[in-house]
Amino acid sequence: MDPSALELSRIQFGFTVAVHIIFPALSIGLASFLAVLEFAWLKTGKPHYKELCHYWAKIFAIGFGMGVVSGVVMAYQFGTNWSGFARFAGPISGPLLTYEVMTAFFLEAGFLGVMLFGWEKVGPKLHFGATLLVALGTLMSTFWILASNSWMQTPQGFIIENGHVVPVDWFKVIFNPSFPYRLAHMAIAAFIVAALVVAATGGWHLLKGRRDAAVKTTYSMALWLLLVLAPIQAVVGDQHGLNTRKYQPAKIAAIEGLWETEHGGTALNLIGFPDMNAEVTRYAIQIPHLGSLILTHSWDGEIKGLKEFPKEDRPNSSIIFWTFRIMAGLGFLMIFTALIGAALRRGGRLFETRWFNWLTVLMGPAGFVSLIAGWITTEVGRQPWVVYGQLRTSDALSPITPQAAGISLLIFVIVYFLVFGTGAFYILKLIRIGPQAGDERTPASAAQSRDDPATGRRPLAVAE
Numbered sequence: 001m002d003p004s005a006l007e008l009s010r011i012q013f014g015f016t017v018a019v020h021i022i023f024p025a026l027s028i029g030l031a032s033f034l035a036v037l038e039f040a041w042l043k044t045g046k047p048h049y050k051e052l053c054h055y056w057a058k059i060f061a062i063g064f065g066m067g068v069v070s071g072v073v074m075a076y077q078f079g080t081n082w083s084g085f086a087r088f089a090g091p092i093s094g095p096l097l098t099y100e101v102m103t104a105f106f107l108e109a110g111f112l113g114v115m116l117f118g119w120e121k122v123g124p125k126l127h128f129g130a131t132l133l134v135a136l137g138t139l140m141s142t143f144w145i146l147a148s149n150s151w152m153q154t155p156q157g158f159i160i161e162n163g164h165v166v167p168v169d170w171f172k173v174i175f176n177p178s179f180p181y182r183l184a185h186m187a188i189a190a191f192i193v194a195a196l197v198v199a200a201t202g203g204w205h206l207l208k209g210r211r212d213a214a215v216k217t218t219y220s221m222a223l224w225l226l227l228v229l230a231p232i233q234a235v236v237g238d239q240h241g242l243n244t245r246k247y248q249p250a251k252i253a254a255i256e257g258l259w260e261t262e263h264g265g266t267a268l269n270l271i272g273f274p275d276m277n278a279e280v281t282r283y284a285i286q287i288p289h290l291g292s293l294i295l296t297h298s299w300d301g302e303i304k305g306l307k308e309f310p311k312e313d314r315p316n317s318s319i320i321f322w323t324f325r326i327m328a329g330l331g332f333l334m335i336f337t338a339l340i341g342a343a344l345r346r347g348g349r350l351f352e353t354r355w356f357n358w359l360t361v362l363m364g365p366a367g368f369v370s371l372i373a374g375w376i377t378t379e380v381g382r383q384p385w386v387v388y389g390q391l392r393t394s395d396a397l398s399p400i401t402p403q404a405a406g407i408s409l410l411i412f413v414i415v416y417f418l419v420f421g422t423g424a425f426y427i428l429k430l431i432r433i434g435p436q437a438g439d440e441r442t443p444a445s446a447a448q449s450r451d452d453p454a455t456g457r458r459p460l461a462v463a464e
Helices: 003-044 047-080 083-117 124-153 170-174 179-207 213-247 249-256 290-296 317-346 354-362 366-382 402-433 443-451
Strands: 158-161 164-167 268-275 280-287 385-387
Touching (some): 003 047, 003 124, 003 366, 047 083, 047 213, 047 402, 083 164, 124 170, 124 179, 179 213, 179 354, 179 366, 249 268, 268 317
């Protein structure tokens, strides 16, 4: 295989994954948020909760549609660019993706129409049940996708016969060693992504002078969720790191830019520039023993350096050293933002502190950036393996030419920016418009909104 075909195919898959993950992450978080909003409306009868349901359902619908389309494209690449992987791991990855379609996607698709368009056609409790099932479907989808991807990271429960994996224990295949940590990490990340978008929307409209119940509720609920989940995510990430050190030690060494095994305590490279050719991290600023404390929870814990592994088995430290720090740095900034919000809430200044409103607006994209950085760390850190320790990435490539890979990559970039750029534009336009002040509307205007197909039935109508 020409190495350039391999690199172009990797770039193509990485690009499509990065675009795709944005939309499912937003949909997963918003689906559960919609369920909470609708429950609050049923319990209290306050109209602004229902208005928020209508508003965020529009954004959810766009994100869900974009996620489905981009996800289908990724699946086709297993046949076009990665047929070696399909031949080797198809007996496991195929059934897992089928389970995702037959459970999660069928559940979402079956009740999505009721959730979006059934407000005036079914009773409130039945509609709430549909919303719950859509939210459950998004979480089930996360379960199966993470099961498949985690098996590629820490494979078990199989044997190899005639160059193909044969599952012998599906429980071990699904609940592989990294799966619980990665599932929790991804699910919490999706909720945080949605919380930051919702908080940014509320902050934007507070800066524009709105103080109605819809905006205040949006802002307050998002910051409560961020306050709870951001610290939990740090704990889950710590446990995930310990698991990675046990099963993928080369990835940890590359993340830390650690070349030599340091006995008696490992320093943490706070910043630096790993040089894969010279086998050194240049201009490193180190904190003694902190690496041991974080990665082994002991003062003198030992961590293997990259020189302990053959060169052909080393991940690219120059990439994941920085993507991990982007992810972790933004995570700490999220915790900081949530704590400031809690302090302002106690002082009764949450909605009136403009600099903090601006901070939440600026933090809106942080969840997406952190999510993509985390996935780059995970996937590049797995290299040079597709199935860790079993199938190399170079052996998974289809017999394609560099020209074919380059042309398809160019087409993907153009089409993705046109299609998904349009979807992102509509989402941003809806965010700029904001939720209507449901508690300030008259019954006549509310009825008109329900009856008017331009505002009550089409998800994108409000942005036209």
